[in-house]
Amino acid sequence: MRRYSRITGTGSYVPPRRLSNADLVAQLAATGVETSDEWIVERTGIRARHFVDDGVYSSDLALEACKGALQAAGLEAKDIDLIIVATSTPDMVFPSTACILQNKLGANGGAAFDMQAVCSGFVYALSVADAMIQTGAATKALVVGAEVFSRLLDFNDRTTCVLFGDGAGAVVLEASETPGILASDLHADGKHVGILCVPGHVANGHILGDPLLKMDGQAVFKLAVGVLESAARATLAKAGKTEADIDWLIPHQANIRIMQSTAKKLKLPMDKVVVTVDQHGNTSAASIPLALDAAVRAGQVKPGQTLMLEGVGGGFTWGAVLLTL
Numbered sequence: 107m108r109r110y111s112r113i114t115g116t117g118s119y120v121p122p123r124r125l126s127n128a129d130l131v132a133q134l135a136a137t138g139v140e141t142s143d144e145w146i147v148e149r150t151g152i153r154a155r156h157f158v159d160d161g162v163y164s165s166d167l168a169l170e171a172c173k174g175a176l177q178a179a180g181l182e183a184k185d186i187d188l189i190i191v192a193t194s195t196p197d198m199v200f201p202s203t204a205c206i207l208q209n210k211l212g213a214n215g216g217a218a219f220d221m222q223a224v225c226s227g228f229v230y231a232l233s234v235a236d237a238m239i240q241t242g243a244a245t246k247a248l249v250v251g252a253e254v255f256s257r258l259l260d261f262n263d264r265t266t267c268v269l270f271g272d273g274a275g276a277v278v279l280e281a282s283e284t285p286g287i288l289a290s291d292l293h294a295d296g297k298h299v300g301i302l303c304v305p306g307h308v309a310n311g312h313i314l315g316d317p318l319l320k321m322d323g324q325a326v327f328k329l330a331v332g333v334l335e336s337a338a339r340a341t342l343a344k345a346g347k348t349e350a351d352i353d354w355l356i357p358h359q360a361n362i363r364i365m366q367s368t369a370k371k372l373k374l375p376m377d378k379v380v381v382t383v384d385q386h387g388n389t390s391a392a393s394i395p396l397a398l399d400a401a402v403r404a405g406q407v408k409p410g411q412t413l414m415l416e417g418v419g420g421g422f423t424w425g426a427v428l429l430t431l
């Protein structure tokens with residue numbers, strides 16, 4: 107009998123410190139950086155984001171998200187034999203945030219590693235976990251997106267600092283006799299490394315280069331709307347499905363205009379698109395599992411429905427996963 111993988115629980119967590127656009131506008135004004143609620147809402151759809159306090163790391167956010175996912179799946183941490191954490195903001199250079207999380211959870215002993223594909227990280231991680239479960243390399247996995255992007259932001263650069271937030275989302279993915287994950291499609295094009303990056307690195311006891319986020323927003327925007335359509339179509343084709351089979355599109359939450367454009371190209375009404383960018387901003391690898399968990403807990407997304415998850419971001423990376431919940 108063929109072995110599949112299936113999501114059996116979801117969880118998420120955002121740190122308690124919430125900044126509305128008005129809060130952020132006031133904070134930036136104090137240092138002479140001009141922006142407005144109107145600009146942010148009109149260009150991005152973002153109304154608020156959450157930022158961590160000092161001493162809180164990606165693994166701390168991931169821990170809370172995983173507790174929720176485990177509880178929803180009816181499992182205990184000791185049942186887990188694989189942890190993949192998608193993050194571009196690891197707690198340390200090494201070891202991986204996944205290992206730190208594994209220890210905090212008390213899930214020691216299984217495989218644990220980080221996935222670095224920036225905002226596409228969660229769909230990359232889900233696809234890899236699915237493959238590992240299909241081959242029998244793992245049976246019960248925690249697939250997590252966790253980020254503290256607030257620590258990468260240049261608060262003198264209004265073109266980027268209003269866009270991002272912190273948070274984590276997680277799913278439990280288990281071996282199953284019936285298909286959950288139906289198909290996935292992953293891509294990267296490294297010639298676009300420079301359009302979205304944090305170029306600094308640690309060397310010889312110092313940070314060399316600029317450790318703050320740089321983005322050519324328009325270049326990212328243009329690439330994103332093209333690849334989100336092609337990845338969705340390729341994934342549907344692999345699964346032998348069409349747009350009409352999609353109950354919910356859960357795209358990376360970066361900009362409402364990118365989501366609207368993707369939905370239009372896929373002939374999906376916006377009431378089939380899960381939108382949380384207004385409340386979380388862009389939380390990079392955490393954005394898709396955060397949106398998924400919010401929609402599941404709100405009773406919007408229901409068991410048995412077909413979901414298209416789509417990520418896009420630095421690298422340039424993109425990908426999609428089609429699944430039945």
Ligand code: UT7
Nearest residue numbers: 141142145149225264265268323324326327360361418419
């Ligand atoms: O997570 C990975 C994926 N990332 C993304 O998907 C991001 C993709 N890009 C975007 O979402 C959009 O390109 C942005 C939201 C980043 C920018 O929106 P835009 O419509 O492309 O604006 P723009 O860069 O063309 O800037 C328009 C104007 C400029 O002023 P001028 O030159 O027209 O006078 C900017 O200086 O808006 C100005 N501007 C701002 N004004 C007020 C840029 N940022 C701000 C700001 N507040 N925060």
